[in-house]
Amino acid sequence: MKRFFLLLAVVGMLFTACSEAGTNEQPTPTEPEYVTVSLGLNVGLDYGYEPLSRAEENNDLYGIQVYSTPYPATENAEWTKYAYGLFDNTDNLTIKLIRGYEYKFVASMVKDGKNKVYHSSYNDGYGSPFEHQTSSSTSTTTPLSTSFIYSQLGLRLERNYISDYLNVDNYYGELEGYIPGDNDSKAIIELKRISFGVKYIAKGDFAENGTLEILMNRAPQLNLNLAESNEVSEIYTFMHARDAWLDENYTETISVVLRIAYSDGTTAPLGTHDITFKRNITTIVNVDLTVSGDSGVGFEVTDGGEMPEGDEITIKDGEIVDTEIETN
DSSP, X not given: OHHHHHHHHHHHHHHHHHHHHHHTSOOOOOOOOEEEEEEEEEXXXXXXXXXXXXXXXXXXXXXEEEXXXXXXXXXXXXXXXXXXXXXXXXXXXXXXXXXXXXXXXXXXXXXXXHHHSOEXXXXXXXXXTSOEESSSSXXXXXXXXXXXXXXXXXXXXXXXXXXXXXXXXXXXXXXEEEOOOSTTEEEEEEEXXXXXXXXXXXXXXXXXXXXXXXXXXXXXXXXXXXXXXXXXXXXXXXXXXXXXXXXXXXXXXXXXXXXXXXXXXXXXXXXEEEEXXXXXXXXXXXXEOOOOTTOOSEEEEEEETTSOOOOEEEEETTEEEXXXXXXX
């Protein structure tokens, strides 16, 4: 009888040991489920501009940064960099997304970017506004790619860190809260112009000699050779891309120094003027170089040109007068 109970005890211990061993086994990790999504960019259609042409050689640059956060996203969700890419063509562009996450897309496009944006021969990459992070505190130029790069280091398209007004025609947009569906789903990112234009026109008796030098604060110097032409124009992008995208009536007031430089090395200062520039508006600055009596050199600043018109500003004898005009 004792042997029978001993045998039962041994069997019970073996059963218990096998059961405990089974509960300690780790489950096989579940593989993430990927969904292929097609991306599209809608550029500038809200202002009536023609869609981008698809010539054999396209010089426009498109930077796209993708963020992810676990689904469902909370009110204060932390968006983590998921993938990025810099492209010269977005036709047939796709990205692989993981189910169980929400995504945010941030895109920036520079027209004629291959000729306008700084290019490094070191890594065949492009600079601001398309620099990408190499660490939490450093960044470098970004080469073109034909597919997305999946990384937690990416582009800084929101650009709150840029300290200059780049002379580029820039478009920006975001798509937040995207939840991938089935394969072949589409995500469309609407882009909006975040640039402003300016045209300087020299008039008067002394508008045919020398060079009108235009020094807008934190922007490349602009020169107008008065012997060749009486006007020069340029387009700039605002430094804070996201702020300009959020506010339909976004403006910034920038100091502009004007002076005439002559061939003998002398210069004639024309003063410093604070001019308010508006998103998607061309500001026309008429520089009157006619000197009469005690009026000195006159300036007239109006908004117009190729972009929609806005307010009219006249600068005269150091005073600034705002005049309301009808807008289109």
